[in-house]
Amino acid sequence: MLMFAVILASSGLLLMIERGILAEVRPLQPAAAGGETPRRHVAAGHDDLEQQVLQDTRNRTISAVCGQRAMPRSVWDLTPSQRRTVLKHLLVSDKYRFLYCYVPKVACSNWKRILKVLGGALESVDVKLKMDHKSDLVFLGDMKPDEIRYRLKNYYKFLFVRNPMERLLSAYRNKFGEIKEYQLKYGVEIVKRYRKNGVPSVGDDVTFSEFLHYLLDEETERMNEHWMPIYNLCQPCAVRYDFIGSYERLNADANYVLEQVRSPSFIRFPERQSWYKPVTAETLHYYLCNTQRRLIKELLPKYILDFSLFAYPLPNITSEYCRQ
Structure with missing residues (x-):
């Protein structure tokens, strides 16, 4: 409440x-x-x-x-x-x-x-x-x-x-695309819960929609820190x-x-690692437009304070946006 x-x-x-x-x-x-x-x-x-x-x-x-x-x-x-x-x-x-x-x-x-x-x-x-x-x-x-x-x-x-949404996509691509520990701990369970064909998985092929289904069903305060709301x-x-x-x-x-904080002048914020693959606007567009709109809309209340408090626009999933 x-x-x-x-x-x-x-x-x-x-x-x-x-x-x-x-x-x-x-x-x-x-x-x-x-x-x-x-x-x-x-x-x-x-x-x-x-x-x-x-x-x-x-x-x-x-x-x-x-x-x-x-x-x-x-x-x-x-x-x-x-x-x-x-x-x-x-x-x-x-x-x-x-x-x-x-x-x-x-x-x-x-x-x-x-x-x-x-x-x-x-x-x-x-x-x-x-x-x-x-x-x-x-x-x-x-x-x-x-x-x-x-x-x-x-x-x-x-x-x-x-x-x-960009943070969630970044977590999804990193944890289920690259980290074996997350694939085994979360990926296997997600596939078992949400994939209807019953084909076994080692957790490295979780779809973005399956990931969002999982988040929708998770209790917010029990979420993993990588996708818990800020x-x-x-x-x-x-x-x-x-x-x-x-x-x-x-x-x-x-x-x-x-x-x-008056840190020493020689300390600067590090450059991104050369191997890092950032989430671009085009990447986010692709994933959002290939995900059921209903699923995204149902998930938004869990992250609504992150959107509103930190002044981020709600994701655009209109037909016009997705045709671009």
Whole structure:
């Protein structure tokens, strides 16, 4: 019931924002970084009107939705399961006094690499090593309640977000196309549940539609982190983030954050690996237009807060769009 109420509230609040009714709501975050400018010169990019409008929309929507009576005001208002999830996704840098809520499929490996360099565990962000997602990282969830409270109150807090459908497609292509562990753990079960012909599978041929069927039937709070909604991973109502960056403006926004936490000037956000295959607009178009519209529409309520809070448009699955 709570989630349904929030979905209705967020839709109404977005309409209010468009009409200017919430113009006096104070933003939760500072304005975002502007264009692709080098570090130490990023401030000039803050004149980027389009980005300022995006940040302003996010800030006001989050303020309005999180101001609803039923919404959590702190991590201590969350259920034990919700609290465990967000605290295990908040990475800590005590040296630079910041908390980063990592979101899988939103460049979190590179941010973890930066944290390891800042902590002295890695010499450079360019070191060619397989990413260990646990070692040499400090998680807020491993700390005592008083230590958690102090850091939540006093540290700079940020996260990065991505178009929800693009993130799901990225997770699907990566986990079921490349990772044997996911094929065996999730793929085999998905095929068994949703493929009518009964032909056995080793989990490496899961279709996108079968994946979406699986997500539709999954309880949100029990989802794997790679496709759990960002709202559930990072709880932007319970944690007052100072900055929400975008995957679409990754370099500029990452440089802005590095500037804010006063990291050493030689540290830069890593370039994408040469083997990385990004999800393009054309790729997303292909998958959306070859998936049942009913299935996508039924799935949207599970991710509606990610769309509305972070100002992403709902997926276009009209006949006209798919003919293009």
